[in-house]
Amino acid sequence: MDRPIRVLVAKPGLDGHDRGAKVIARALRDAGMEVIYTGLRQTPEQIVQAAIQEDVDVVAMSILSGAHNHLFPKVVNLLREEGVDDVLVIGGGVIPEDDIPKLKEAGIEEIFTPGTSTKDVVEYIKRNVKR
Amino acid sequence: MNLGERLLNGDRRACARLISMLENNDLEAVNIIKELYKHSGNAYVIGVTGAPGSGKSTLTDKLAKEFRKRGKKIGILAIDPTSPFTGGAILGDRIRMNDLTLDKNVFIRSMGTRGSLGGMSRAAWGAVKVLDIFGMDYIFIETVGVGQSEVDIVKIADTVLMVMVPNLGDDIQAIKAGIMEIADVFAINKSDLEGADRTKLEIEMNLDLSEKKDYRPPVVKVSASRNQNIDELVDKLIEHRTYLEETGKIVERRKKNIRLEIMKLAEEEFLNLVMNKAHKGNLFDKLVDDVISKKLDPYTAKDMIMDFIKG
Ligand SMILES: Nc1nc2c(ncn2[C@@H]2O[C@H](COP(=O)(O)OP(=O)(O)OP(=O)(O)O)[C@@H](O)[C@H]2O)c(=O)[nH]1
Ligand SMILES: [Mg+2]
Numbered sequence: 001m002d003r004p005i006r007v008l009v010a011k012p013g014l015d016g017h018d019r020g021a022k023v024i025a026r027a028l029r030d031a032g033m034e035v036i037y038t039g040l041r042q043t044p045e046q047i048v049q050a051a052i053q054e055d056v057d058v059v060a061m062s063i064l065s066g067a068h069n070h071l072f073p074k075v076v077n078l079l080r081e082e083g084v085d086d087v088l089v090i091g092g093g094v095i096p097e098d099d100i101p102k103l104k105e106a107g108i109e110e111i112f113t114p115g116t117s118t119k120d121v122v123e124y125i126k127r128n129v130k131r
Numbered sequence: 132m133n134l135g136e137r138l139l140n141g142d143r144r145a146c147a148r149l150i151s152m153l154e155n156n157d158l159e160a161v162n163i164i165k166e167l168y169k170h171s172g173n174a175y176v177i178g179v180t181g182a183p184g185s186g187k188s189t190l191t192d193k194l195a196k197e198f199r200k201r202g203k204k205i206g207i208l209a210i211d212p213t214s215p216f217t218g219g220a221i222l223g224d225r226i227r228m229n230d231l232t233l234d235k236n237v238f239i240r241s242m243g244t245r246g247s248l249g250g251m252s253r254a255a256w257g258a259v260k261v262l263d264i265f266g267m268d269y270i271f272i273e274t275v276g277v278g279q280s281e282v283d284i285v286k287i288a289d290t291v292l293m294v295m296v297p298n299l300g301d302d303i304q305a306i307k308a309g310i311m312e313i314a315d316v317f318a319i320n321k322s323d324l325e326g327a328d329r330t331k332l333e334i335e336m337n338l339d340l341s342e343k344k345d346y347r348p349p350v351v352k353v354s355a356s357r358n359q360n361i362d363e364l365v366d367k368l369i370e371h372r373t374y375l376e377e378t379g380k381i382v383e384r385r386k387k388n389i390r391l392e393i394m395k396l397a398e399e400e401f402l403n404l405v406m407n408k409a410h411k412g413n414l415f416d417k418l419v420d421d422v423i424s425k426k427l428d429p430y431t432a433k434d435m436i437m438d439f440i441k442g
Contacts, residue, residue, distance in 0.1 A: 003155045004218055004243070029219035034243050039226035046232045050225060053232075053239055055147035084144070 005033045005129055007058040010047045011040050012075065015065035020093065024060065027118035028125070044074040051079065051087060057129045060121075063093040068103065076107035086130045092116070135163040138265055139170065143238065146265045150240055153257030164257070167264050174206070174263035175372060178288030180276045185294045186320040187273045188227035190355035195231055197365045198269050204236040206262035206270040208255060213243035220244075224273055238262060253399065255287055256392050276310070285313045286391050289381065290371045292316050292364075295334065297326030311337055314348050315371045318364055322352035346374050409436045 009025045011018050018040050025035045036054045038047070051059050059079075063071060072091050079087060091103065092112040100111050109128065112121055137145035152160030179187050179194075188209065195205045209224035222241035231237045240262075242254060255272060262270050274284050276293075285291055293314035317334055319327050334350050349367045353360040375381035409415040418435060421427040427435075 003151075004220075004245075006151075025221055029214065029221050030217050032218040034213075034219060034241075035221045036225060036241050037221055037223045038229060039223075042229065046229060049232045050239075052143055053147055054241060055144075055151045082144070 005058065005125060006036065006054060006056040007033050007060055007125065008036045008038065008047070008051050008054055008056045009060050009062070010038050010042045010050070011062055012042050012044060012047060012071040013063050013065045013067045014041060015063065017064075018062075020064070021062045024062065024092070024118060024121060027122060028060075031122040031126075033122075033125070044071055044078055047075050048078040048082060048084075052082060052084065056087060057131065058088045058090065058125055060125075061089075061091045061093075063091065063095075066094070068093065068095050069099055072103055072108045073106035080107075088125070088128055088130055090121075090124070092121075133163070134160070135167050138163075138167065138261065141266065146238060146261055147240070149261045150258045153261065154242065154245075154254040156253070160257075164260055164264075168260070171260055171263040174259070174267050174270050176259060176270045176272065176287060176289045177368060178284035178291045179271055179273045179294060180284050180291065181294030181320075182276050182296070182299065185276075185296045185299075186355045187275070187294050188224040190294060190318060190320055190353065190361075191224075191271050191273055192228040192231060193355050193358055193361045194365060194368075195228070195237060195271065197361050199234065199236065201365070203268040204266060205231075205238075206259075206265070206267035207231075207237070207239040208258050208262070208270065208272045209239065209241045210255060210272065210274045211241065211243060212275065213245045218245070238265065238267065252283060252286065252392075252395055259287065286388055289375065289384065290315045290368055292318060292368065295319050295330060296321045297324050297330045311341055315346075316348055316364070316367050317350040319350065319352045320355050322359070323354040323357055327352050345378075346371070405436065405440055408440055414439060 007028050009021050009028070011021050025037050028035045036050065036056060038050055047059065047061070059075065061072060061075065068091060076089055079089070089108050090110045090112065091108045095111055095113055103111055110124055132140070134145045134149055138149060149160050149163065153164065179191050181187050191207060195207060198205055207228065209222065211220055211222045211224065213220045220243035222243060224241060225239060228239055231239060240258060242258065245254065259270055259272070272284065272288060291313050293310055293316070295317060297319065319330050321327070331350050331352060338347060351360060351364045351367055353364050375384065406415065414436070418427065418432040422429055422432050
């Protein structure tokens with residue numbers, strides 16, 4: 001069906017600015033997606049409830065504070081607890097190479113580190129949405 | 132359990148999915164709503180409109196909280212424009228409503244206008260039905276007041292709340308452009324800033340000029356961000372509802388809107404039908420070519436399409 005991909009762009013954790021998240025939001029919009037932007041300092045619980053209410057195809061999280069090892073998997077687990085299994089979860093931000101395998105194992109399907117072009121993110125989403 | 136049963140059981144994912152499916156004109160969802168339509172009719176719809184940045188989302192957040200205090204379940208539909216160039220949209224109203232997200236008796240949904248002919252109306256009408264059947268007592272629809280959308284809001288809302296702000300020259304412009312006719316309640320938001328009294332006066336003067344009716348829209352000064360005077364505004368919204376209900380005007384209003392909705396639905400489907408038929412065998416393309424080369428004119432081309440449909 002010809003419908004726009006819906007993406008929740010969220011910033012979990014306590015770090016203070018969302019420039020990166022806004023750049024991604026605009027790039028996704030320009031690629032024809034509907035971006036639900038929820039702003040700063042979201043708890044994993046809020047992200048998951050918003051993802052459910054908005055019926056998104058993708059949850060894209062960005063984090064700079066270093067809390068990714070805790071917060072990213074928490075979101076995936078809460079989604080699973082709610083029975084949500086058709087949402088693509090991706091993450092971005094300042095994330096050390098060493099942490100990436102563990103995060104992928106936890107169910108974050110792709111991690112984009114600084115320097116990734118927004119075009120790659122768009123392409124990745126288009127190829128990997130689950131419905 | 133199918134989606135419809137899950138919706139009746141208060142399943143939030145079913146609610147969300149049905150809204151999406153209706154938005155995409157999915158027949159399965161349409162059939163589910165046909166089945167469940169008899170369960171709708173409890174919800175009262177409040178349209179919230181006003182200039183960009185006037186504080187509609189912040190105010191909706193505060194209004195929802197006040198209605199929650201009064202024991203009501205709340206649905207919120209936040210509509211933002213879709214880019215006509217890319218078909219994409221950034222839907223950012225939730226930013227102002229984040230602490231409602233975890234309240235199980237609130238359901239917030241963002242929606243792009245998706246630009247198609249009557250698309251916003253159909254999708255919004257659909258979402259309202261789903262939220263109504265889901266059991267919401269009040270449904271707020273936020274639309275930005277530019278162009279057609281603020282006028283469109285009357286076609287779906289029982290009560291229209293017009294959000295104004297002090298010291299915006301444009302307000303007066305907007306008053307002239309006909310919002311006086313559609314507003315049932317005025318909120319002067321950002322009344323913590325200077326000039327709110329003057330704006331109130333200007334609106335009151337305009338109301339004095341408009342023909343006397345048995346209902347005069349109240350003008351309430353509020354500050355959404357400071358959470359000031361929200362309870363009074365809620366009282367005024369409920370007073371308008373009571374007025375409509377006691378005078379029977381609510382039925383008139385809903386009849387008018389349902390008539391419009393049925394027409395829109397029929398119009399959309401009829402147009403699709405015609406165009407699909409006309410597109411078969413490239414009839415439509417040929418006609419366009421013939422008009423451009425002046426062998427035909429658009430009126431004759433239309434006649435030929437109609438003949439083709441009838442014959
Ligand atoms: N001073 C003051 N600022 C306010 C008030 N209410 C909202 N704002 C601010 O106004 C700005 C816009 O608020 P929103 O609630 O996003 O306004 P909106 O009308 O929903 O905006 P759009 O959906 O983009 O058209 C924000 O920075 C708010 O913090 C208020 O009562 N007083
Ligand atoms: Mg808003």
